[in-house]
Amino acid sequence: MTLSPTRRSTLKLIAAGVAGAMLPSFGAGRADAAVTALKQSIAEAAARDEGLSTFYRKRNYKPVFVGKGDSRRCAALLRALERAGDHGLPVGAYDADGLKAAMKDARTPSDMGRVEVEAAKRMLDFADHMRSGVLDPRSVDNMLVMDVPRYDRASTIDAFAKSNPAAFLRKMAPRKPEYVRLQKEKLKLEKLLARGGWGDKVQAKTLKPGETGGAVIQLRNRLIRMGYLRKSASQTYDAKMQAAVQSFQVNHGLAPDGVAGGSTIAQINQDVQDRLQQVLVAMERQRWNSRPMEKHHIWVNIPDFHVDIIKNGKSTFRSRVVVGKNTSDRRTPEFSDKMEFMVVNPSWYVPRSIVTKEYLPLMQRNRGAARQLQIIGRNGRPVNRANINFAQYNARNFPYSMKQPPSKGNALGLVKFMFPNKHNIYLHDTPSKSLFGQEMRAFSHGCIRVHKPFDFAYALLANQESNPEGFFQNVLRTGQERRVDLREPMPVHIAYYTAWVDAKGQAHYRNDVYNRDSRIFDALSRAGVSLGSVAS
Structure with a gap:
């Protein structure tokens, strides 16, 4: 102003x-x-x-x-x-x-x-x-x-x-570039909102290259107003429109196939004010985290379903992740800590909540259920499940813990990455690889599953080993559980941004998987933040 x-x-x-x-x-x-x-x-x-x-x-x-x-x-x-x-x-x-x-x-x-x-x-x-x-x-x-x-x-x-x-x-x-770029996006969206937004929504469930008609024109016009397509009079879903759709998909966390399917059209039909709300929430989050980021750190953005290793502002490693399911007891929390070590060939010590809520009922119906897990007594030694009357116990008085020894089928896979914290959250491998093919990857109990865990390990070990891959594989081949300390603990930030602007000025948006943005914006509104003035 x-x-x-x-x-x-x-x-x-x-x-x-x-x-x-x-x-x-x-x-x-x-x-x-x-x-x-x-x-x-x-x-x-x-x-x-x-x-x-x-x-x-x-x-x-x-x-x-x-x-x-x-x-x-x-x-x-x-x-x-x-x-x-x-x-x-x-x-x-x-x-x-x-x-x-x-x-x-x-x-x-x-x-x-x-x-x-x-x-x-x-x-x-x-x-x-x-x-x-x-x-x-x-x-x-x-x-x-x-x-x-x-x-x-x-x-x-x-x-x-x-x-x-x-x-x-x-x-x-905040003096971080990320905040400044978000503020520019805010001002841009306010101007668009004052001019009526992105125009008519696309009235179709799916549109494919080669199609024509009114819905294709609606798609063309919205892509033009969003800045993904140059002005055009084409009424056909042509190669230029397909390329524009692919760019849009990349910036919204969708598979870039160039086909305007249901999830793509749903994102294209979002209103300007919806995106403006996301930006306002992202700016508030930047104020919560206004301190400069470390030059070398690990970044997990929950709604983006990715982990990055950031060095001097650039990603040097990137992998898909699976995060916590959207239920009250499984959502991945947002916090920062330091990764101190990794465990190769880990055992899985089953959290008490999973033992009592999931496995105990199974074993009460069939004592042979979850055979891959050991029953551990209070003395720390395995107990023969044939000697246990599971029916006499409930979630409060079940006296045993459960453990899965190292194996390729272990729930944690073959490596876990530890930053000890009170939430008991960490990153780890998984034998269940199929979930990484999903666009929306919120399925875990809260911990973060990594699609490329070995490459992640190599990248972390590169700071201390001349041959990080060889070192890791040698440890892995032993089949024995082993802790490998990071000589320089790496800061880890588990964040939740549904809107950000990259260094090239391109805005990215993601779904509010846990509805946290919605709650934050409602709270901001109660505090007096308003969209009402932007169109005046």
Whole structure:
């Protein structure tokens, strides 16, 4: 948003009025009394905010915004609050117009003290939302377990008071390229929404190359408006349209066969406002994770169903993954940790929940069920299942654990990748390869199955072994369970982005597999974030 010269002049006048005109010239005694009254008012207004109270007390209640405060700070703050919508923040929560009016109308020292503290509060709210997000992620979904940094209020306003105000407020936004690219996509979608979106939806279940008709024209027009196809009068699903559909499919996580099948048409028919919501949620997620990423890390994006090894901003390894099923006890959580080691030829120690919910009922019906698993007693030794009366136990009192020894049929496959965490989540191989052919790959109990686990292992070992493949295969051939430590633990980020923009400026969108985006956007809406203003 660009302010007109008239608008800038108005802000300067308001700021000047706050900084100067509020304290008219008095005699020395009356001036001292006014200053004392102003300080008293600031102290009273800030008393319930520990951070602000600490800040003002340390500076003897000298104002930042009013009286002898810096007029630039008022103007910079008002401009920043008015442009908060550019970042998908709740503009109404800062009420720039109300603050401006209060600044203009304040006359007495008491009024000025209240305005001073109100301006400080709104600056701090704005700064906190920009740096750390509007929402507390754990309050939205208990599987959003990332640690979001929140900054000390007293230190923040102290830094603001000592800095160039406009520059300070600009630096509150995440400085990662991913955030900047998302913001550009947001502005682009807002303009499209104001112009009516992408036009008529495609009224067909499936369209194939060579077809003609009204639905093909609808497909052509939407692809043109989306930027996948140059302007054309063609009424046939020709080679150019097929190539455009393939590009669209790549950017939406679909098999790029060039055929507009049901899943492709469903994505093409998404409304602009739906994509805008995804972008706004992605920007909030970027604010939750505003700290710069490590130069070398592992990235799992749940809705994208892929794992990448990222080095200096580029993917050096990529594999399909299967993530947790969309049920309350199986969804893969979002968090960060460090991968410390891998286990080659792993045993599978069956989680207690799976033992009692899945295997115990099977063995109660047939004691020979799940024969591939060993029953383990409390002493850690295998127990002959023929000696167990499974019928006498339930989920609470079943006294045994279960284990699957190393084998090609092991549920964890032949290697697992460990970053010990309280969620008991890790990456691993699997003998069930067929699921990797699905577009939507949410089938596991929560852990992340890797399609190319050996290649993943080689890539991780390349940092410490001259022949990583040979080293791994030698360990594998022993058939014995062995832990292999990573000399340099690798940061792991398990994230959930249904929208992102790549370095080439191309937007990518995915399905909201766990409905987390939907819950986050509902919470943002309750906090005051709105799409309503973009079409005005």
